Amino acid sequence: MTQRHNEPAIRAEGLTKSFGDKQALTGVDLEAAPGTVLGVLGPNGAGKTTTVRVLSTLLRADSGQAWVAGHDVHREPENVRRHLGLSGQYAAVDEKLTGRENLYLVARLYGMGRHAARRRAAQLLDSFNLQEAADRRSGTYSGGMRRRLDLAGALVARPAVVVLDEPTTGLDPRGRADTWASIQELVAAGTTVLLTTQYLEEADQLADTIAVIEGGRVIARGTAAQLKARVGGERLSLTVPEPHLRTPAAEILGALGPHVPVFDARTGRFTVTTDHGAESLEYALGCLRTASIAVRDVGLAPPTLDDVFLALTGRPQTAGEGAAVQPMEGVR
Ligand SMILES: Nc1ncnc2c1ncn2[C@@H]1O[C@H](COP(=O)(O)OP(=O)(O)O)[C@@H](O)[C@H]1O
Ligand SMILES: [Mg+2]
Structure with missing residues:
Protein backbone atom coordinates (compact mmCIF):
# COMPACT_ATOMS: atom_id res chain seq x y z
CA MET A 1 0.00 0.00 0.00
CA ALA A 229 18.39 28.57 21.27
CA ARG A 230 16.84 27.37 24.53
CA VAL A 231 19.99 25.64 25.70
CA GLY A 232 22.41 28.39 24.68
CA GLY A 233 25.84 28.24 23.10
CA GLU A 234 29.11 26.65 24.11
CA ARG A 235 30.16 25.98 27.69
CA LEU A 236 33.21 27.79 28.95
CA SER A 237 34.67 26.09 31.98
CA LEU A 238 37.70 26.67 34.14
CA THR A 239 38.98 25.90 37.61
CA VAL A 240 40.00 28.54 40.14
CA PRO A 241 42.26 26.71 42.64
CA GLU A 242 42.50 29.56 45.20
CA PRO A 243 39.24 29.64 47.22
CA HIS A 244 39.52 33.35 48.07
CA LEU A 245 39.66 34.25 44.35
CA ARG A 246 36.44 32.46 43.45
CA THR A 247 34.05 35.29 44.26
CA PRO A 248 35.84 37.84 42.01
CA ALA A 249 36.17 35.12 39.35
CA ALA A 250 32.41 34.51 39.54
CA GLU A 251 31.78 38.23 39.02
CA ILE A 252 33.96 38.30 35.91
CA LEU A 253 32.32 35.20 34.42
CA GLY A 254 28.86 36.45 35.32
CA ALA A 255 29.52 39.70 33.44
CA LEU A 256 30.26 37.88 30.17
CA GLY A 257 26.62 37.68 29.17
CA PRO A 258 23.13 36.87 30.35
CA HIS A 259 23.98 33.38 31.59
CA VAL A 260 24.58 32.65 35.25
CA PRO A 261 27.79 30.72 35.95
CA VAL A 262 27.45 27.39 37.74
CA PHE A 263 30.00 26.53 40.41
CA ASP A 264 31.04 23.09 41.60
CA ALA A 265 32.28 23.54 45.17
CA ARG A 266 33.91 20.12 45.25
CA THR A 267 36.28 20.83 42.36
CA GLY A 268 36.40 24.64 42.31
CA ARG A 269 35.21 24.53 38.72
CA PHE A 270 33.08 27.16 37.03
CA THR A 271 30.94 26.58 33.96
CA VAL A 272 29.16 29.33 32.08
CA THR A 273 27.20 29.29 28.85
CA THR A 274 28.56 31.68 26.26
CA ASP A 275 26.96 32.79 23.03
CA HIS A 276 30.27 34.04 21.61
CA GLY A 277 32.55 31.04 22.05
CA ALA A 278 36.25 31.72 21.62
CA GLU A 279 35.77 35.48 21.76
CA SER A 280 34.19 35.25 25.23
CA LEU A 281 36.92 32.87 26.30
CA GLU A 282 39.67 35.29 25.30
CA TYR A 283 37.92 38.22 26.92
CA ALA A 284 37.35 36.31 30.18
CA LEU A 285 40.96 35.15 30.35
CA GLY A 286 42.13 38.75 29.83
CA CYS A 287 39.94 40.01 32.70
CA LEU A 288 41.04 37.19 34.99
CA ARG A 289 44.70 37.88 34.22
CA THR A 290 44.25 41.60 34.92
CA ALA A 291 42.69 40.71 38.29
CA SER A 292 45.61 38.29 38.99
CA ILE A 293 43.27 35.31 39.27
CA ALA A 294 45.08 32.09 38.38
CA VAL A 295 43.01 29.52 36.48
CA ARG A 296 43.52 25.92 35.40
CA ASP A 297 42.02 23.47 32.89
CA VAL A 298 40.34 26.04 30.70
CA GLY A 299 37.90 24.56 28.21
CA LEU A 300 35.23 25.42 25.67
CA ALA A 301 32.78 22.66 24.70
CA PRO A 302 29.43 22.30 22.93
CA PRO A 303 26.41 21.71 25.18
CA THR A 304 25.84 18.15 26.33
CA LEU A 305 22.64 16.28 27.11
CA ASP A 306 23.18 17.31 30.74
CA ASP A 307 23.13 20.95 29.69
CA VAL A 308 19.91 20.36 27.73
CA PHE A 309 18.22 18.90 30.78
CA LEU A 310 19.48 21.67 33.00
CA ALA A 311 18.13 24.27 30.56
CA LEU A 312 14.79 22.53 29.96
CA THR A 313 13.97 21.30 33.43
CA GLY A 314 16.12 23.47 35.67
CA ARG A 315 17.83 20.39 37.07
CA PRO A 316 20.43 17.85 35.92
CA GLN A 317 19.17 14.60 34.40
CA THR A 318 20.09 12.51 37.44
CA ALA A 319 19.86 14.03 40.91
CA GLY A 320 22.79 11.96 42.20
CA GLU A 321 25.34 13.00 39.60
CA GLY A 322 24.52 16.69 39.65
CA ALA A 323 24.27 16.96 43.44
CA ALA A 324 27.70 18.58 43.76
CA VAL A 325 26.77 21.42 41.41
CA GLN A 326 25.66 24.46 43.34
CA PRO A 327 24.14 27.62 41.94
CA MET A 328 26.17 30.80 42.38
CA GLU A 329 24.78 31.53 45.83
CA GLY A 330 27.07 28.72 46.97
CA VAL A 331 30.23 30.78 46.31
CA ARG A 332 31.57 32.36 49.44
N1 LIG B 1 11.29 -5.58 29.97
C1 LIG B 1 11.36 -4.71 30.99
N2 LIG B 1 11.04 -5.07 32.25
C2 LIG B 1 11.09 -4.17 33.25
N3 LIG B 1 11.47 -2.89 33.12
C3 LIG B 1 11.81 -2.48 31.89
C4 LIG B 1 11.78 -3.36 30.76
N4 LIG B 1 12.17 -2.66 29.67
C5 LIG B 1 12.44 -1.41 30.10
N5 LIG B 1 12.22 -1.30 31.42
C6 LIG B 1 12.38 -0.07 32.23
O1 LIG B 1 11.67 0.96 31.57
C7 LIG B 1 12.40 2.18 31.59
C8 LIG B 1 12.68 2.63 30.17
O2 LIG B 1 13.59 1.72 29.57
P1 LIG B 1 14.12 1.88 28.08
O3 LIG B 1 12.96 2.11 27.18
O4 LIG B 1 14.97 0.69 27.80
O5 LIG B 1 14.98 3.21 28.21
P2 LIG B 1 16.15 3.76 27.26
O6 LIG B 1 16.17 2.94 26.01
O7 LIG B 1 15.78 5.19 27.02
O8 LIG B 1 17.42 3.64 28.05
C9 LIG B 1 13.66 1.89 32.40
O9 LIG B 1 13.43 2.27 33.72
C10 LIG B 1 13.81 0.39 32.28
O10 LIG B 1 14.50 -0.12 33.39
MG1 LIG C 1 17.68 1.86 25.11
Missing part, protein backbone atom coordinates in the same frame (compact mmCIF):
# COMPACT_ATOMS: atom_id res chain seq x y z
CA THR A 2 1.37 3.40 -0.86
CA GLN A 3 1.41 6.18 1.63
CA ARG A 4 -1.04 9.00 1.37
CA HIS A 5 0.49 12.38 0.74
CA ASN A 6 1.24 14.58 3.78
CA GLU A 7 0.55 11.78 6.17
CA PRO A 8 3.30 11.49 8.79
CA ALA A 9 5.59 8.50 8.22
CA ILE A 10 5.65 7.93 11.96
CA ARG A 11 3.03 9.04 14.45
CA ALA A 12 2.56 8.13 18.08
CA GLU A 13 -0.14 9.46 20.38
CA GLY A 14 -0.19 9.02 24.14
CA LEU A 15 1.76 5.77 24.28
CA THR A 16 1.96 4.29 27.76
CA LYS A 17 3.64 1.10 28.93
CA SER A 18 4.32 -0.35 32.35
CA PHE A 19 6.49 -3.27 33.36
CA GLY A 20 5.10 -4.37 36.73
CA ASP A 21 4.97 -1.14 38.73
CA LYS A 22 7.66 0.52 36.56
CA GLN A 23 6.09 3.04 34.18
CA ALA A 24 8.42 2.99 31.18
CA LEU A 25 6.19 5.19 28.98
CA THR A 26 3.84 7.75 30.50
CA GLY A 27 2.40 9.28 27.32
CA VAL A 28 4.70 9.53 24.32
CA ASP A 29 3.63 11.70 21.37
CA LEU A 30 5.81 11.75 18.26
CA GLU A 31 5.54 12.71 14.63
CA ALA A 32 7.92 12.49 11.68
CA ALA A 33 7.12 13.77 8.19
CA PRO A 34 8.10 11.50 5.27
CA GLY A 35 11.75 11.82 4.25
CA THR A 36 12.82 13.48 7.50
CA VAL A 37 14.89 12.39 10.47
CA LEU A 38 13.32 12.48 13.90
CA GLY A 39 15.84 12.39 16.73
CA VAL A 40 14.61 11.02 20.06
CA LEU A 41 17.08 12.36 22.60
CA GLY A 42 17.20 11.15 26.18
CA PRO A 43 19.31 9.63 28.94
CA ASN A 44 19.46 5.97 29.92
CA GLY A 45 16.09 4.70 31.12
CA ALA A 46 14.11 7.54 29.47
CA GLY A 47 11.96 5.14 27.45
CA LYS A 48 13.70 5.23 24.06
CA THR A 49 14.00 1.49 23.48
CA THR A 50 10.48 0.86 24.78
CA THR A 51 9.14 3.43 22.29
CA VAL A 52 11.17 1.81 19.49
CA ARG A 53 9.82 -1.63 20.41
CA VAL A 54 6.22 -0.40 20.31
CA LEU A 55 6.72 1.32 16.94
CA SER A 56 8.36 -1.76 15.47
CA THR A 57 5.52 -4.03 16.70
CA LEU A 58 7.76 -5.99 19.09
CA LEU A 59 5.82 -4.77 22.11
CA ARG A 60 2.20 -3.77 22.69
CA ALA A 61 1.57 -0.45 24.42
CA ASP A 62 -0.89 -0.42 27.34
CA SER A 63 -2.67 2.57 25.81
CA GLY A 64 -2.21 5.08 23.04
CA GLN A 65 -1.88 4.61 19.31
CA ALA A 66 0.88 4.61 16.75
CA TRP A 67 1.15 4.41 12.98
CA VAL A 68 4.09 3.66 10.72
CA ALA A 69 3.70 4.52 7.03
CA GLY A 70 0.00 4.93 7.74
CA HIS A 71 -0.45 1.51 9.33
CA ASP A 72 -1.62 0.97 12.88
CA VAL A 73 1.11 -0.84 14.86
CA HIS A 74 -1.44 -2.73 16.94
CA ARG A 75 -3.98 -3.60 14.27
CA GLU A 76 -1.78 -4.08 11.20
CA PRO A 77 1.58 -5.28 12.51
CA GLU A 78 2.41 -7.19 9.30
CA ASN A 79 1.92 -4.06 7.19
CA VAL A 80 4.06 -2.07 9.59
CA ARG A 81 6.85 -4.64 9.45
CA ARG A 82 6.76 -4.58 5.65
CA HIS A 83 7.52 -0.84 5.65
CA LEU A 84 9.97 -0.76 8.52
CA GLY A 85 13.66 -1.50 8.97
CA LEU A 86 14.98 -1.84 12.51
CA SER A 87 18.50 -1.62 13.84
CA GLY A 88 18.43 -2.38 17.54
CA GLN A 89 20.52 -0.98 20.37
CA TYR A 90 22.72 -4.08 20.33
CA ALA A 91 23.87 -4.98 16.83
CA ALA A 92 22.14 -8.18 15.76
CA VAL A 93 24.67 -9.79 13.48
CA ASP A 94 25.52 -13.48 13.40
CA GLU A 95 29.19 -13.57 14.34
CA LYS A 96 29.82 -16.93 12.72
CA LEU A 97 28.74 -15.64 9.32
CA THR A 98 30.64 -13.24 7.09
CA GLY A 99 29.21 -9.81 6.40
CA ARG A 100 28.06 -10.96 2.98
CA GLU A 101 26.40 -14.08 4.39
CA ASN A 102 24.60 -12.05 7.05
CA LEU A 103 23.05 -9.74 4.45
CA TYR A 104 22.27 -12.59 2.07
CA LEU A 105 20.46 -14.39 4.88
CA VAL A 106 18.36 -11.34 5.72
CA ALA A 107 17.49 -10.87 2.03
CA ARG A 108 16.39 -14.50 1.75
CA LEU A 109 14.29 -14.12 4.92
CA TYR A 110 12.54 -11.24 3.19
CA GLY A 111 11.69 -13.62 0.38
CA MET A 112 14.18 -12.49 -2.27
CA GLY A 113 15.42 -15.03 -4.79
CA ARG A 114 19.05 -16.21 -4.63
CA HIS A 115 20.24 -13.95 -7.41
CA ALA A 116 18.44 -10.84 -6.14
CA ALA A 117 19.62 -11.55 -2.58
CA ARG A 118 23.23 -11.86 -3.71
CA ARG A 119 22.98 -8.61 -5.66
CA ARG A 120 21.34 -6.72 -2.79
CA ALA A 121 24.01 -7.94 -0.34
CA ALA A 122 26.78 -6.75 -2.69
CA GLN A 123 25.12 -3.34 -3.12
CA LEU A 124 24.80 -2.80 0.61
CA LEU A 125 28.35 -3.95 1.36
CA ASP A 126 29.41 -1.37 -1.17
CA SER A 127 27.39 1.53 0.16
CA PHE A 128 28.32 0.83 3.78
CA ASN A 129 31.98 0.61 2.93
CA LEU A 130 32.35 -3.02 3.96
CA GLN A 131 33.65 -4.47 0.67
CA GLU A 132 37.08 -5.35 2.03
CA ALA A 133 35.71 -7.15 5.08
CA ALA A 134 32.78 -8.68 3.21
CA ASP A 135 34.07 -12.24 3.26
CA ARG A 136 35.47 -12.22 6.76
CA ARG A 137 33.49 -13.57 9.73
CA SER A 138 31.62 -10.64 11.26
CA GLY A 139 32.84 -11.77 14.69
CA THR A 140 36.18 -10.21 13.73
CA TYR A 141 34.63 -6.81 12.89
CA SER A 142 35.18 -3.64 14.92
CA GLY A 143 32.22 -2.10 16.75
CA GLY A 144 31.75 0.46 13.97
CA MET A 145 31.80 -2.18 11.24
CA ARG A 146 29.24 -4.27 13.10
CA ARG A 147 26.94 -1.32 13.52
CA ARG A 148 27.26 -0.60 9.79
CA LEU A 149 26.50 -4.22 8.93
CA ASP A 150 23.47 -4.13 11.22
CA LEU A 151 22.34 -0.87 9.61
CA ALA A 152 22.76 -2.43 6.17
CA GLY A 153 20.64 -5.37 7.35
CA ALA A 154 17.83 -2.98 8.27
CA LEU A 155 17.83 -1.64 4.71
CA VAL A 156 17.80 -4.90 2.79
CA ALA A 157 14.12 -4.68 1.89
CA ARG A 158 14.32 -0.94 1.09
CA PRO A 159 11.91 0.08 3.87
CA ALA A 160 10.25 3.51 3.74
CA VAL A 161 10.88 3.96 7.46
CA VAL A 162 14.01 3.01 9.40
CA VAL A 163 14.27 2.96 13.17
CA LEU A 164 17.76 3.12 14.68
CA ASP A 165 18.13 2.65 18.42
CA GLU A 166 21.30 4.37 19.65
CA PRO A 167 23.24 3.60 16.47
CA THR A 168 26.53 5.02 17.75
CA THR A 169 26.55 4.26 21.47
CA GLY A 170 29.81 2.55 22.36
CA LEU A 171 31.57 3.47 19.11
CA ASP A 172 34.90 5.28 18.90
CA PRO A 173 34.95 8.65 17.08
CA ARG A 174 35.92 7.01 13.77
CA GLY A 175 33.10 4.45 14.01
CA ARG A 176 30.69 7.22 14.92
CA ALA A 177 31.71 9.37 11.95
CA ASP A 178 31.35 6.40 9.56
CA THR A 179 27.93 5.54 10.95
CA TRP A 180 26.79 9.15 10.64
CA ALA A 181 27.86 9.17 6.99
CA SER A 182 25.89 5.97 6.34
CA ILE A 183 22.79 7.41 8.00
CA GLN A 184 23.11 10.61 5.97
CA GLU A 185 23.21 8.54 2.79
CA LEU A 186 20.01 6.73 3.55
CA VAL A 187 18.33 10.00 4.40
CA ALA A 188 19.48 11.41 1.07
CA ALA A 189 17.74 8.45 -0.57
CA GLY A 190 14.42 9.65 0.89
CA THR A 191 14.04 7.23 3.80
CA THR A 192 12.28 8.43 6.95
CA VAL A 193 14.45 7.79 9.98
CA LEU A 194 13.69 7.67 13.68
CA LEU A 195 16.94 7.70 15.58
CA THR A 196 17.39 7.50 19.33
CA THR A 197 20.48 8.93 20.95
CA GLN A 198 22.01 10.12 24.20
CA TYR A 199 24.11 12.69 22.35
CA LEU A 200 22.85 16.19 21.66
CA GLU A 201 25.61 16.58 19.08
CA GLU A 202 24.38 13.52 17.20
CA ALA A 203 20.77 14.71 17.14
CA ASP A 204 22.06 18.09 16.00
CA GLN A 205 24.09 16.52 13.15
CA LEU A 206 21.44 14.14 11.85
CA ALA A 207 17.93 15.13 12.90
CA ASP A 208 15.50 17.56 11.27
CA THR A 209 13.41 17.60 14.42
CA ILE A 210 14.25 16.50 17.93
CA ALA A 211 12.03 15.17 20.69
CA VAL A 212 13.61 15.22 24.14
CA ILE A 213 12.34 12.33 26.22
CA GLU A 214 12.57 11.84 29.96
CA GLY A 215 10.57 9.70 32.36
CA GLY A 216 8.64 8.10 29.50
CA ARG A 217 7.33 11.30 27.96
CA VAL A 218 8.44 14.01 25.55
CA ILE A 219 9.44 17.09 27.55
CA ALA A 220 10.51 19.29 24.63
CA ARG A 221 10.49 19.22 20.85
CA GLY A 222 11.69 21.32 17.97
CA THR A 223 14.46 21.70 15.44
CA ALA A 224 18.06 21.48 16.60
CA ALA A 225 18.29 25.25 16.17
CA GLN A 226 15.21 25.87 18.34
CA LEU A 227 16.51 23.55 21.00
CA LYS A 228 19.95 25.14 20.94
